[in-house]
Every structure is written in C-alpha cells, then in structure tokens.
Amino acid sequence: MSLVEILVAAGLVLLLGAAMLLGVLDQQRRTRDAQRVSLVRQAQAAVEAYRARQASYPGSSSDLPAADAALAASFGYQAAPQECGADKVEPCRDYGLSFSLEGSVGLLDGKTCAASPQGLSCSH
Numbered sequence: 001m002s003l004v005e006i007l008v009a010a011g012l013v014l015l016l017g018a019a020m021l022l023g024v025l026d027q028q029r030r031t032r033d034a035q036r037v038s039l040v041r042q043a044q045a046a047v048e049a050y051r052a053r054q055a056s057y058p059g060s061s062s063d064l065p066a067a068d069a070a071l072a073a074s075f076g077y078q079a080a081p082q083e084c085g086a087d088k089v090e091p092c093r094d095y096g097l098s099f100s101l102e103g104s105v106g107l108l109d110g111k112t113c114a115a116s117p118q119g120l121s122c123s124h
Contacts, residue, residue, distance in 0.1 A: 029102045037105045037120070040097055043071045044115045047095055057092035059085015075099055
C-alpha cells in the first residue's frame, strides 16, 4: 500500500465517523425535545385535573400536589389573572407554562414554546 492509499482510507474512516457522530447527536437532541414535550403535557394534565376538581386553575404551582407542583414550577407555571387563586376573590381562568425546543416535535417547531388551556404552541 502506498501512503496515498492509506491517507485516503483514513480520510474515509474519519468522514464516516463524523457522519455517525452527527447522527447520534441529532437523535439525542430529538430525544431531549420529545421528553420535554412529554413532561410539559404531564404538567398540563395536572393543572387541568386541579381545575376539574376546584373549578379554577391553581393560583400558583405550590397549590398542586408535591410532584406535580415541582413539575409545573420547572416550566414556570403562571396563573392568570394575576393574584387569582383559591385564597383570593377571583378564580384563575388561564395559565401558562413555558419551555423551549432545540428542534421540532410533531407540529411543534420553534425555540420558544408555551402550554395553555388552548394547547401547545411554539414561535420562532
């Protein structure tokens, strides 16, 4: 074998290795995004279950059961209107959870995303 043949073979091996690494990194990104969407849907389900029981969304994430409270808080749970809740005069009629995606998951495509009673949405 000549030096040129060895260099060509080494270059091909490096090229294939780089392509494989990029594929693995892309798959990891998609997995993280899918997990994030799954977790925000769990938080959304907990908030909706609270509303079904209390006829109002929780005033803060701490009004939810402990595991659900931590999950909702991790997505920046925010009730609306401000200062609403079970201990206030006005019930909570809306809420928001925020999260970000590195790529896209199903129809969700964007960097900044939100969950609300209307569903999940993303903006670029």
